[in-house]
Amino acid sequence: MPKAVVCRELGPPESLRLETFESAPLAPGQVRVAIRAAGINFPDVLMAAGQYQLKPPLPFTPGVEAAGDVVEVNEAAGVTIGDKVIVKMRHGAYCDEAVATPSQLVPLPSTFDYAEGATFLAGHGTAYHALIDRGQIQPGEVLLVHGAGGGVGLAAVEIGKMLGATVIATASSDEKLAIAKARGAEHLVRYDQEPFRDAVKRITDGRGADVVFDPVGGEVFENSMRCINWGARLLIIGFTGGIGLAKTNLLMIKGASVLGVRAGEAVRKNPVLGEVRIKALTEWAEAGKIRPNISHRLPLEDYAQAMRLLIDRKAIGRVALTMR
Numbered sequence: 001m002p003k004a005v006v007c008r009e010l011g012p013p014e015s016l017r018l019e020t021f022e023s024a025p026l027a028p029g030q031v032r033v034a035i036r037a038a039g040i041n042f043p044d045v046l047m048a049a050g051q052y053q054l055k056p057p058l059p060f061t062p063g064v065e066a067a068g069d070v071v072e073v074n075e076a077a078g079v080t081i082g083d084k085v086i087v088k089m090r091h092g093a094y095c096d097e098a099v100a101t102p103s104q105l106v107p108l109p110s111t112f113d114y115a116e117g118a119t120f121l122a123g124h125g126t127a128y129h130a131l132i133d134r135g136q137i138q139p140g141e142v143l144l145v146h147g148a149g150g151g152v153g154l155a156a157v158e159i160g161k162m163l164g165a166t167v168i169a170t171a172s173s174d175e176k177l178a179i180a181k182a183r184g185a186e187h188l189v190r191y192d193q194e195p196f197r198d199a200v201k202r203i204t205d206g207r208g209a210d211v212v213f214d215p216v217g218g219e220v221f222e223n224s225m226r227c228i229n230w231g232a233r234l235l236i237i238g239f240t241g242g243i244g245l246a247k248t249n250l251l252m253i254k255g256a257s258v259l260g261v262r263a264g265e266a267v268r269k270n271p272v273l274g275e276v277r278i279k280a281l282t283e284w285a286e287a288g289k290i291r292p293n294i295s296h297r298l299p300l301e302d303y304a305q306a307m308r309l310l311i312d313r314k315a316i317g318r319v320a321l322t323m324r
Contacts, residue, residue, distance in 0.1 A: 106121065125277055211233050
């Protein structure tokens with residue numbers, strides 16, 4: 001019988017359970033996918049704890065992205081048994097079998113394995129939406145990426161460099177910064193060795209960053225306002241380090257903008273954005289220009305350990321669950 005990680009009570013990863021379930025029959029227009037890998041994302045952790053904006057009714061299975069093989073089709077146009085696909089979900093990816101519709105499926109890039117496909121669209125999709133749709137970054141601008149050792153941060157480094165920006169990456173260790181450098185960062189800053197606001201001013205000869213990509217929040221966001229150029233765009237990706245406070249005087253003086261980034265919600269409001277985004281991302285993937293960095297691949301049974309790698313900041317890039 002297929003297995004799934006199930007949240008029956010809100011709490012930490014250890015409160016989740018691995019359970020078997022009966023395969024549901026397909027309705028017309030649905031497909032069955034044998035899941036080979038699922039990506040671990042911070043929203044999964046928050047959703048299981050009841051701290052995310054989306055609160056599915058209990059019980060539910062966490063996970064917003066997976067990859068696998070189509071094994072059954074019921075009158076679903078454009079999908080064939082044997083197709084290798086990425087599956088987009090609002091939740092439900094931590095399992096070895098899923099029912100989906102064609103609109104949830106994206107062909108797996110030929111350059112990726114299943115784990116790379118399962119850790120691709122959430123991180124790189126967020127970075128794309130942030131830098132292109134929201135930040136409108138231009139060639140030659142300075143991009144400051146916080147949390148550059150994380151999955152979405154590394155995606156921003158990679159895409160920012162490809163778009164012609166000068167990338168300053170900040171992270172907490174030399175190991176994380178080495179990966180950021182390999183993905184295109186030209187300047188590296190360790191939080192514990194130099195205040196990043198001083199480093200940015202030094203690197204830019206006092207001008208500051210044009211775009212700030214911030215999945216951290218808290219004091220990192222607040223200090224970012226003190227090292228920005230005129231007309232800067234501060235992109236709010238998340239708040240793993242707490243909620244930051246916007247000093248309106250600093251924003252006014254610099255003519256700066258603070259922009260919230262919700263890649264998934266933006267597509268639900270305007271589906272055309274998603275079509276353009278996925279087309280660009282898959283073309284770049286096929287051309288070998290972008291690729292998730294997966295530091296850990298663990299079996300489905302080790303879901304709690306995998307989620308803890310993100311919570312404890314031990315992952316570099318992405319973590320994937322793999323299924324037999």
